[in-house]
Amino acid sequence: MLKLKEVGQCFYPNTIEEAAKLLKESGEDTRIVGGGLHLTAFPNPAIKTLIFLNNLKLNYIKEIDGKISIGATTTISELANSAEMNGYLKGNVKKLLQSIASELLRNQITMGGSVAQREPYSDIVTMLLTLRADIVIHDGEKEIKTPISDFYKSNFRATLKKSVIKEVLLEKFDSTxxxxxxxxxxxxxxxxxxxxxxxxxxxxxxxxxxxxxxxxxxxxxxxxxxxxxxxxxxxxxxxxxxxxxxxxxxxxxxxxxxxxxxxxxxxxxxxxxxxxxxxxxxx
CATH class of the missing domain: 3.30.390.50 (CO dehydrogenase flavoprotein, C-terminal domain)
Incomplete structure (x- = not known):
């Protein structure tokens, strides 16, 4: 973060609606901060405004209506160590998550950040596409759920200039x-x-x-x-x-x-x- 010398404003919204509104109003030189790893590794000197998601309580893993809901600021480590992953697809997703990068990085990489960046080498993106995950974003007025495959076929980077990723949804597949x-x-x-x-x-x-x-x-x-x-x-x-x-x-x-x-x-x-x-x- 120390290399972001032009940053003049930091916001800590209390709702996702407020976060999306700030994102729309702040312009091209604004970035959302979930875990902050990408900004630390690849600092952009043009960034002037940061919107932190710390107060939005998007760090969660829970089962709802036959799906596993994973909040955007949930880290790889938190997901890997969650009770929900223990028996999920015979524990194979858990084993994969535990093998990604180092423990230090797994403690920093968030699900929302992985989806937003879509790095070509991302194990998380490959995993979510394979699992046919849904992505839920909020545009300040409503939630929008989209299959991740369709999300990436769209102009998703433009979408994320005015919307905030809320969560990732995984289907609870049966034993077959x-x-x-x-x-x-x-x-x-x-x-x-x-x-x-x-x-x-x-x-x-x-x-x-x-x-x-x-x-x-x-x-x-x-x-x-x-x-x-x-x-x-x-x-x-x-x-x-x-x-x-x-x-x-x-x-x-x-x-x-x-x-x-x-x-x-x-x-x-x-x-x-x-x-x-x-x-x-x-x-």
Missing amino acids: YKFGMKRFTRNATDIPLLNFGILAQVNEDTIKNVSIVVGARPGPAERFAQAEEFLKNKTLSKELAEEFGKFVEENVDVAGDIRVGKEYRAHIAGIFAKRILNEFMEE
Whole structure:
């Protein structure tokens, strides 16, 4: 925060309606502060106004109407350590959350901040897309709920110049659903070079309903529709896992960058695809 030398105003609204109104009135040089990690890591000297969400009580995790509601200022650590995550999708979401970055960073990264920034390497964005999460924003007058996939297809950055993220909603999937996600990093605390998530409904070993998302491609996370179609109505087996791994390696939409080449990214994606299906069979 010390590098934000032009900041002249800091607001601490008491309601989300007030926060959205301030955001609309304050202009382009204003930023919302939930956890503040992004501002600390990437300070923008043009920022003149900060709106802190500390007083809005958006730090919560609760079950409502068959969904898990996660407040925007809830950190990764708080979500990972919550009772709601213990049995959620057989504890696999909890295990993933506990593997992201370092404990220090997990104590700072918020759900709302992750959604708003949509960093290409974000494990949280890949996870939420895979889980078909809904995003709830407030424009100062009303709440608006949108599937995260539709949210990112829209001009969401323009939307967030006049609206505040309130919460993330996760469906409470029944016991027929399986979730797995892998992340490839150079070390335990590094940002991923690739992440790969699968949510699948498996009835009597038949895959009926599936979401597959690839992130850190190195572009932003996206649904992998070809792979979803490949798995639909197939019987879960070691043979299928082998075939699916090859299919993913040959068809995944990745590119190379300074950190890793295209072919290697595709190869890792294929390994992750095979490994996740094999793990599904072990549950």
